[in-house]
Amino acid sequence: MKIPSLFRRSVWALPAGLAMAAALPAPFAAAAATINKGDTAWMLLATILVILMTLPGLALFYGGLARSKNVLSIFMQVFICFSLISVLWFAYGYSVAFSNGNAFFGGFSKAMLAGVDITTMAATFSKETYVPELVYVVFQLTFAAITPALIVGAFAERMKFSAVLIFLVIWFTFSYLPAAHMVWWWAGPDAYTLSPDNIDVVKATVGEQAAADFLAKLAAATDEVAKAAVLADYSAAASAYNGWLFNWGAIDFAGGSVVHINAGVAGLVCAIVLGKRVGLGKEPMAPHNLVLTVIGASLLWVGWFGFNAGSNLEASGGAALAMTNSFVATAAAAMSWMFAEWIVKGHPSVLGALSGAVAGLVAVTPAAGYAGPMGAIVLGLIAGSVCFIFCTTVKNAIGYDDSLDVFGVHCIGGIIGAILTGVLVSPGLGGTGITDYVLKPGEGVIAEFAMRAQVLSQLKAVAVTILWSGIGSAILYKVVDLLIGLRPTVEQEREGLDIAAHGERAYNY
Amino acid sequence: MKYIIAIIKPFKLEEVREALGGLGIQGITVTEVKGHGRQRGHTEFYRGAEYTVSFVPKVKLELAVDSAMADRVIEAIQTTGQTGQIGDGKIFVLPMEQAVRIRTGETGQAAL
Numbered sequence: 078m079k080i081p082s083l084f085r086r087s088v089w090a091l092p093a094g095l096a097m098a099a100a101l102p103a104p105f106a107a108a109a110a111t112i113n114k115g116d117t118a119w120m121l122l123a124t125i126l127v128i129l130m131t132l133p134g135l136a137l138f139y140g141g142l143a144r145s146k147n148v149l150s151i152f153m154q155v156f157i158c159f160s161l162i163s164v165l166w167f168a169y170g171y172s173v174a175f176s177n178g179n180a181f182f183g184g185f186s187k188a189m190l191a192g193v194d195i196t197t198m199a200a201t202f203s204k205e206t207y208v209p210e211l212v213y214v215v216f217q218l219t220f221a222a223i224t225p226a227l228i229v230g231a232f233a234e235r236m237k238f239s240a241v242l243i244f245l246v247i248w249f250t251f252s253y254l255p256a257a258h259m260v261w262w263w264a265g266p267d268a269y270t271l272s273p274d275n276i277d278v279v280k281a282t283v284g285e286q287a288a289a290d291f292l293a294k295l296a297a298a299t300d301e302v303a304k305a306a307v308l309a310d311y312s313a314a315a316s317a318y319n320g321w322l323f324n325w326g327a328i329d330f331a332g333g334s335v336v337h338i339n340a341g342v343a344g345l346v347c348a349i350v351l352g353k354r355v356g357l358g359k360e361p362m363a364p365h366n367l368v369l370t371v372i373g374a375s376l377l378w379v380g381w382f383g384f385n386a387g388s389n390l391e392a393s394g395g396a397a398l399a400m401t402n403s404f405v406a407t408a409a410a411a412m413s414w415m416f417a418e419w420i421v422k423g424h425p426s427v428l429g430a431l432s433g434a435v436a437g438l439v440a441v442t443p444a445a446g447y448a449g450p451m452g453a454i455v456l457g458l459i460a461g462s463v464c465f466i467f468c469t470t471v472k473n474a475i476g477y478d479d480s481l482d483v484f485g486v487h488c489i490g491g492i493i494g495a496i497l498t499g500v501l502v503s504p505g506l507g508g509t510g511i512t513d514y515v516l517k518p519g520e521g522v523i524a525e526f527a528m529r530a531q532v533l534s535q536l537k538a539v540a541v542t543i544l545w546s547g548i549g550s551a552i553l554y555k556v557v558d559l560l561i562g563l564r565p566t567v568e569q570e571r572e573g574l575d576i577a578a579h580g581e582r583a584y585n586y
Numbered sequence: 587m588k589y590i591i592a593i594i595k596p597f598k599l600e601e602v603r604e605a606l607g608g609l610g611i612q613g614i615t616v617t618e619v620k621g622h623g624r625q626r627g628h629t630e631f632y633r634g635a636e637y638t639v640s641f642v643p644k645v646k647l648e649l650a651v652d653s654a655m656a657d658r659v660i661e662a663i664q665t666t667g668q669t670g671q672i673g674d675g676k677i678f679v680l681p682m683e684q685a686v687r688i689r690t691g692e693t694g695q696a697a698l
Contacts, residue, residue: 141634211692361637361639362635362637363630363632363639364632364638422631426632426633426649428632429633432633468633468634469633469634470634472634472636473635482633482634485634
């Protein structure tokens with residue numbers, strides 16, 4: 078795979094991404110690879126927190142916003158999405174997202190979890206620090222499951238259940254998996270340690286012959302410049318199987334692009350292709366139970382700590398930073414939306430405050446482990462207000478029916494977060510900086526930070542995600558529409574999907 | 587016998603019921619309803635979507651009374667149910683043909 082010229086020989090900066098090394102072939106283990114019970118315990122807990130976000134967090138959040146005659150259909154779509162994706166993840170999803178293939182899709186080497194067992198390991202962001210691979214598999218499963226479930230909000234109350242199922246399977250396969258692979262898949266921190274102590278990992282990464290060559294060249298290098306040149310060459314070689322956007326230097330801590338922009342754009346496309354709900358504007362479509370929505374949003378906030386802090390992959394200060402940012406950005410965004418609504422519309426509403434909080438969570442997702450807390454507050458303030466404007470003024474002006482504001486909150490919030498991550502990661506602004514894993518073999522070093530280049534990488538990644546998801550989703554909806562039709566009949570929609578599709582009534586009193 | 591239907595504001599229910607009890611009325615049916623008269627609804631705002639809610643919650647009372655009592659009942663409901671603001675409600679009086687107590691089979695006045 079050709080490495081883009083973004084990598085310069087003189088100043089090598091390999092951005093930290095969120096992904097795992099290829100499982101090192103058993104029974105092989107990296108030099109001094111260690112598994113820490115604290116890390117493992119934390120990751121298991123984080124996984125459970127993210128499950129809680131979907132079941133029942135997201136289901137309640139969306140369910141309360143829908144009309145009572147459709148609430149069960151929302152729950153059904155979210156629950157079944159989770160179940161369906163779980164099966165597909167183990168069948169082929171994990172392999173296609175997190176194994177070597179090409180720059181866009183992984184391979185099938187781990188389909189049905191081949192080669193993955195309780196002894197295999199997955200890398201973290203620190204050298205020689207691993208977690209059991211199964212932990213990583215289930216943690217990433219929760220992300221894969223919640224992403225398509227987010228889109229449910231865009232076609233709520235007016236899409237056939239069979240069409241939903243087919244759409245979820247194909248969208249997961251062709252939009253989520255490549256996004257996860259492109260943004261997060263990399264060789265892992267230990268692959269970038271070019272040193273004789275690490276010979277086994279180097280061989281596993283670039284092959285025996287190349288390993289010997291590089292090590293010989295490194296030993297022969299006489300000064301720092303020559304050494305840097307060898308290391309840069311080695312980095313390029315080690316990055317051969319990395320995701321496309323990862324190699325561009327784009328950073329996304331917990332999935333601002335992979336999850337939120339991805340699902341958000343698909344939601345907008347869906348809302349447009351599907352058309353408006355029957356009776357929109359004339360019949361009352363107010364949320365039937367905001368109490369459910371509040372409970373759901375609260376579960377989302379709490380669970381999101383697992384989503385963001387768990388994406389640190391270790392129980393360390395980095396996880397605490399991600400948790401801190403998930404506190405302050407969310408709080409700032411909730412207040413920001415609330416005050417904006419108070420000023421513009423005259424009332425601060427509960428739904429507004431919740432929406433603001435979710436917008437803040439979405440925006441801080443790519444930045445959680447990179448920004449400093451003060452930067453996170455600024456991020457939240459911006460995300461809350463901008464998403465408010467989008468969900469009210471812009472949406473009404475354009476006139477699309479995104480029932481539950483998947484685009485306005487997730488896509489717009491995700492874009493704000495993705496771009497500002499490139500700014501807020503700067504050490505000058507309190508951020509963590511980008512780690513260079515190759516400069517000092519065995520250590521991660523904070524590289525010199527180039528904000529313009531970083532923001533440019535972020536913009537490119539955002540653009541790719543939007544185009545891939547947007548175009549892909551549009552084609553996909555059309556295909557499903559031609560196959561079995563997307564919408565229920567008008568009578569079914571009026572009667573309510575709970576009765577029409579599921580034969581059940583939510584409230585029997 | 588008369589059948590009286592009264593639509594009143596929900597928070598007035600207790601006062602009206604007590605007044606009716608004072609008159610010796612022993613049976614009353616209460617339903618929660620929505621409605622409007624000349625009172626307009628209000629606007630609710632959910633995240634970018636404005637909804638004009640035309641219907642306001644009210645309470646409907648239904649009671650069967652002896653014709654002789656009807657006027658006093660109407661007066662009682664009207665005085666206690668009144669606030670002076672729009673939306674106080676209305677009282678409707680219908681002639682009633684028959685009443686039966688299910689437990690005993692009594693009819694007419696004895697059933698009231």
